[in-house]
Amino acid sequence: MDETRNVISGHVEGNVVQAGHIDVVNFATPVPVALAGLPAEADFADRLDEQAGLAAVLDPAAAGQPSVATITGLPGIGKSALALRAAHGAVDAGWFPGGVLFIDLHGYDPAGGVSVKAALAAMLRALGIERAPATQGERENLYRSRLAEMAGRGRRVLVLADNVSDVAHANALRPGSPLHRMLITSRDDLAVAGARHVDLRLLRDEDAVGMLAQALEAATPGDTRVADEPGEAVRLAQLCTGLPLALRVVTHLLTGRRGHPIGRLVRTVGAAADRIDALSYDESVAVRLAFDTSYRRLPPPLRRLFRLLSQHPGPHLGVGTVAALADVPDNDASRLAEGLRRASLIEPSVVPDCYRFHDLLRLYAGKRCEADEQPADRAAAVNRLLAYYRTTAQAAHTHIDSRIPAERRSWLFAGRGDAVAWLEAERPNLIPVVSLSARCGFDALTNEVALALHPFFELRNHPDEWITIAKLGLAAALRLADPDAEAQHLTALGIAHQELQWYAEGREFHERALAVSRRADDPVGQSRALINLGAVSHQFGEFEDAESLTEQALAIASERVDHYQMTRILNNLGYLAALQHHCDIAESRYRDALVSARELGDPQAEGGVLTNLGEVLQQTGRHADAIECLRQAHDLSAQSGDRLRAGRALHNIALVYQDLGQWEDASACHRRALALRREIADRNGEGKTLTQLGRIHARQGRRAEALACQRQALAAFVQTGATADADEVRGLIAELTA
Template identity: 45%
Template sequence: MAQLLAAEPSGVAGAVARAMERSAPGSGASWYGGDHADFRGGVFLREVIGVQVVIQEGAAAGPEAMAGLPPRPGGFTGRDRETADLLRALDPAGTRPAASAVLVASVSGLGGIGKTALAVETAHLARERGWFPGGILFIDLHGYDREPVTADRSLRALLHALGTPPERMPTTTDERAALYRSTLAVRARERGGVLVLADNASSADQVRPLVPGDSRHRVLVTSRDRLPQLGARLLPLDELGTEEAYELLDRALRIADPHDGRVGDDPGTSDRLASLCGHLPLALQIAAALLAADPGKPVSELVAELAEAHDRLDHLDDGARSVRAAFELSYRRLPPEQARLLRLLALAPGPEVSDEVVAALVGAGRPPVRDQHALARAHLVETGRTRGWWRLHDLVRVFGAGMAARAEGDAARARVLRHYLERARAADAHLKPHSEAAEETGPFRGRAEALAWFDAERAGL
């Protein structure tokens, strides 16, 4: 060693010597403080060649696809409260202890309400804040297509994105789920949390296998259905407010042409356009696209077309997107009884309908409560001003009425008219002084109840 140092005091031999000085024999420490193994102190029966396979920390077994988040939605506007709520749910530094952390957040709402746009925008904001250094995984589960993505396929896609080579891909769903959780656990230790954005889920069964076991990860789900079975933070979306809808129209037109001021030049007519679109983001974007495709078309002309149309949905189609097609994806998944109820609710008079009128519509002695709540979970029906009252989004009403056959509609309207006539006569009997018929009216116990019924059903009557 002395001869080596004399010949090359600052070269390889010197480096070896200095490394040996740092590690006392038998200490078990690495000579180089790096990826070399220390064989000193070993007992060998014959000549030995040591071979060490080194896998660098954090290295993937194959190519990864951890930056598959779609681009930010153009023209995204509003949703300030919902965005803040979602960020609080995803915050890795939340106030909850790890054992009780909510790993899943679920955004639900009517088709076209802007669930995916909100989820993608929020994911971009989370990334800008430095959250989820382990990466972001995005998968479209196609839950409302004719062939939704199965758990087996989604796990395979996510494992591939995490760098699992085909030859190491397990064959069964359970094995894939176990490897998926294990891979994410390793990633959490080495790089940090991962956000999994599962778009367009139709059931909890599609999502459960994708939930990691490590509390540093989060799953963000979008669905047309509420998914309370997941134990998730639930965030239902409603249509946009008046100002938000107006801003979306204006912003969408100015993206196509920064000098297009048609919305701002006629705010009253633009508000009317937003109303005819039901403040539904998809419908608003389609309306903006129709205007952008025809720069000389006044907003008032499109408003007139929508207002005078026999079926408004025929006009809310820009060739690539269609409100009717969005609703059909939800409608065709309904069991026959729920599909029939949706069609009949669309024919109900007034902006809201009571349980008793629902019963009359379907021709039953009592309302189909289970079917009503199923439609509400699917965001095709909304609860009204008080419990026991229901309403439909304006465009869902147009869609449902268009799906009803003429004979079916005529029979339902006749039942509702008969119900209103019988109840109105019974209530009126209580309003007449000293009426002999008042004792036989049945549904009402007095004048106050009769008046309350007239007041509640005024719009329908």
Template identity: 35%
Template sequence: MTEDPVRNLVDGQVVGNIVQARNATVISSQARPIAVAGLPPPAVFIGREGELTRLASSLEPRSDDTVPAWAIGGLPGVGKTALAVFAAHRAVAAGWFPGGVVMIDLRGYDQPNQRITPSTALGGLLGALGVASEHIPPDQADRVRLWRSLLADRERMLVVADNVSGTDQVIPLLPGDSRHRVLITSRHRLAGLDHTRLLDLDVLNVPDAVRMLVAVLGIGNPDDTRVADDKAASERVARLCGGLPLAVRVAAAMLVADPERTVADLADALADERHRLRELDYDGNLAVRAAFDLSYALLDPDQARLLRLTALDPGPDVALDTITAITDTNRETTRRLIRQLRAAHLLQPGRSPDRWRMHDLMRLYAADKADADPERDQAIERMLDHYLAEVHACSDRHGLVLTGAVVQAVDADRANLISAIDLAHRTGHLHHVVQLANGLAAYLDRRKLLHEWISIDQTALTAARRIDDPAGEAELLVGLGFALSQLGRTATAMKCLREALPLFRELGDRVGFGVALNRLGAVYRQTDRPRWAVRCHLWARDLFVEAGVTKSHVSALHNLAVVHRQQGEFDRAVVLHQEVVALCREADMPLLLGRSFDNIGVTYREMGRFDDAIECHNHNLRIAEEQADTHGYARTLVNLAVTYRAAGRADDAAACQRQAERIFEALPGVNPFGPASTG
């Protein structure tokens, strides 16, 4: 190197600052390479076209979208990173980011000492842009300024920040220049980030999950057709994986590793809920439980407690009030914790407001955590007590006073209540089994969920006999007999009702004895033994009058009127039905009032008084609609159709029949026009 002292020039190759001197030796540092094409290879990626389209519309240079950052959130293993990497590859291939792309894993869900701090992340990003380590400032604020200054002079660039656990971890990494774009992945909903659009990722549908299985097997061996050859088993695997891409990927890896294993065998192994998470683990490298562990470890004690105790509820989703009861907290605290778990994508909105659910695999994970919780049994008992209080609102021996609001309230928790009975039986809470089953009887009758009713009562009968509860047993026998009789299983129904009678007698329960008699009379009527039916109904009526139980008295009179009508004693039937109408109005029993009008209509039809019959049927249609008695409404349409047909109004009859069939088809209970549904 030579120097011209006059012109202050240095002749030679110099890197770095020029220092003015008469004689100087400059030793330059080695230039650091720029690394802005560091995307990993894309994983097996299926579906997500809608999400990719949304991202592309924002990443494209000519886009009108001025939002510089997208935060992709979702459940652990849902494919957030896969989506971000795939979208980034597409964008780079399209030439949208001439300044390059850089990706950094912030490890936000690792152990605290393993997470990448913003300062460390900035050091890596600056190094990727070619800044030598000795020129990277030690202070985080200085690193932020340098990072943003370099980006301001750089062509359009894409930054992918993976596994971000919170806004504080990523804010320092955001460019100051809106030309650049950032894709963020997080298990949390990063609502606190300014100028960031949120994209919550859901699980794959069954067809896409099956396509992922096919793709992974095809990479391992293009001739492997096991998934394609057994569509039913493949769809079953997809469902058992809950559409979670990580779980599907693990399942595929298990098949690839064992070429002789059938898809059906894998499905059978995953079907056992007790071992499903254990099965979804391939050599520890691909494991659903491990992914969930990282999120669970970040929860504070109250959040973790609510998550695992909520998983004890066996229903598809859980109401806010139920979670409050299970956790023994107040509604305000429950709401706050739910919001936090929702932000972490560990809880998701349920079927209606104030109902919450977990992904199936997350529920199994949380329930497994609950099994080791010393509070588990107490939490189950609190949940059962809560449901028992709920069903007491619909506990009536005849199902005659349930309002539409009560029925709809129970509708929301139907699956939970029925599953809770099974849980109570498995966990030894046998008194709850009996009380819940008897409490649900009126509701199950109202909705005509007869198969469910029979199954529940059979389970509860076993429990009642085990704990020597004759009162519960007697009431269950009456309910079981009534449900069986509605399905035409009269012999078994009669046996149940006859078994109940001596139990009520020994208990001294005259009203219960009368209820059993009243139900038995209805079975005698079904089996064409009217004299026995009349005797049972009259005896029951006298017991109810003596006890002053108006509702049961009205029920006995109603049944007695039906017997007289079936015997052709129309005038007597009409008189009895009119007496029932008066009592129902006095005691405010709209459902039985409507049924009485409907039966008067049937009686008038058989008397040839078609106009009067039609008026009575229509009267009940109005009442059934007001009371949200959908089954009653449809049954009345059937009766009205028969009356129209008898009156020679074939078109009106056909219209009523079609409407009734449509209603029955949409209902979960027994459909008289087709195969019975268990709901």
């Protein structure tokens, strides 16, 4: 017998037989290579920025890009659709000659997802390997080795892993070679090392309507319902809250009812007792199903938190409110909230360190709370939430109300700025929270929170919101038969109406506050009401009445040595004197008010007095002193958070520069004042600053810019009902257009 040599060398692909003696050889059918199994694209909204970001990752010509990108977002946001669009685009561009490996891991399927071992076995079969090794580690090694071989031959591959719920799956399927690329979609914020993170947001109305129109046209060419009913199409997109899955549902509903107008579906969905149930087509295309799968995967503490967060009535949730609802310490609340964020069931708010619900998820969470939480537990969570707002609002009040001495200021805030910042962040929540308290019948709490908020609203110039809060507080105070609180709420309503230049209404509220304070024999309340009535009287040009009322207030405050009231009264008396061109008297009163404000230690009051004093110094030709005085006023007002008076001080500095003919300095100050006044929606102040900017532009021969300023100023004055100012601006416009 000849000697048999059983040696193989070199690179071999396919079946190999090594044996000393062979009778029969059965060759297995070659395992096909499946590298073109990319699913077809679904309905897609053109997320151009996100597409560009993914294209940069996938493009072989782009240097310095990561090899992996994760696409995350809440259920139904369109993660898979974006990934498929990016993958198809890359294949069409010829960027992946080795093909695409696609796998749906079903990570959020209630029946369970694909295990790591099974996923690797599927990927190996797609690569032409019939028998996968037994252990996970061996499968990973073989998978990466085969991909490395393809990289060595220039056969670049894209791996697309859809619905990944665990970072272990992502890491196991990640190619070892940097030549290859990987796209991952997940509802969870997976910690994939070195990955580019693409977080999908809800569609804007116009993009949602475009997606709806595109889908209807694709289903039925010539479908013009979106073009025929543009307003109803926008409303339908809003009912879907920009969620692509919900838009797919309404597209299916409209496609199946070709004769139905969009408006009919809008009325059906809008009137539904459960909008989430209304947004379903069948068991496979339903918003509730997508939300259920994410909710069920949560551990019990996160499920409970998700349910309880729905009890917050406002648009965003801070860590303090999360802690109150869940009845846990702040650190635990932060950790739990981050868990929900990583699961894409809440998302970061535009307010720093806060979270928000997607509207449909809020509805879903509310339904889960009704079904899974006992009524007593829901009520306890609401009680804790409202108690948190009372405690924190009262703590902030101790820093904003200058009548409260330093030793009585709450430790919850580092200082006035910290307290104001918290209230500004919570401002969108304040009306919903106080309204919830009132609906629950908690009169004492409603009254206390409203009282605590008055100094903040006076400081920050939010009169419309202030009126709503004060009315809720007033109703509670009347039910409680609390005359002191009643008078304070009436005063707040009066001042807020004055800020809106509704002086007749303001006077009525101040007269009611005076009557209540007199019945209660409350000298502080009487003095406060007399000051405000004097301020309203001067707005009507009733200077004698204004001075008489203010002098009565001064007599009461002087008897009590009330520096807070005396500062305001002396300041108002100085203002009345200045209006009547009694500059010496005005300056004397302002300087007395300044001494009182400094004794009180109130930077807000001091800044207001200095602003008025600066005007008198300007009128008497002491320009350098006026500028210095007004700069101090601006700095003190900004320091105290009083943006209204900070804007006024900047405006007045600019007026001094105009007197001096320093036009560039004047323009710069007016622009700063304009930005601040627009920021706080001070429309009357905005009109005054625009008028002066227009005058400067006209003087410099810049007619078009001058005309634009005056037209904007006119719109502001018409909106605020400032008739005299509007007439003056009309005259200036006539001069510019003559």
